[in-house]
Amino acid sequence: MGNPPDPNLPDPPSPSAPLGGGCLCGAVRFEITAPFLSAGYCHCTRCQRRTGTGSSANGRVPKPGFRLLQGSERLRAFKPPTGVPKLFCSSCGSALFSGDPFSDLEVAVRLGALDRDPAIRPQYRQFVDSAVCWEPIPGDDLPRYPGARGA
């Protein structure tokens, strides 16, 4: 299962080499102890609104490989009518991950919240139909999906 290890990437996160991450003010900290399942850019309007940028880079990790270390009292969730909750730090506003870290099967972590190389690179671009007009989509070879990946 999975792709062969990329020699240009460091070892993926593991229990013996956890990958830390957190918010801008430092109140919320978490760690990842399993390899990312996938990663990609999302150009949807929700990601634009919650980040203030043209797209958001996210990586999916299995829930057992995600652990909240501190700051659970600062976490707030925006729960859209459809889709998973989007969690952020209520002190500094940093977007951190989506999916309930206490119940969902996986968590989608914002790659910008990580302390170091996640040992995966974004593999696709989704919701390119709603990409912003002021930032052209880079001319990379990543597969592009007009809506949700796989939809």
Ligand SMILES: [Zn+2]
């Ligand atoms: Zn914070």
Ligand SMILES: [Zn+2]
């Ligand atoms: Zn999105």
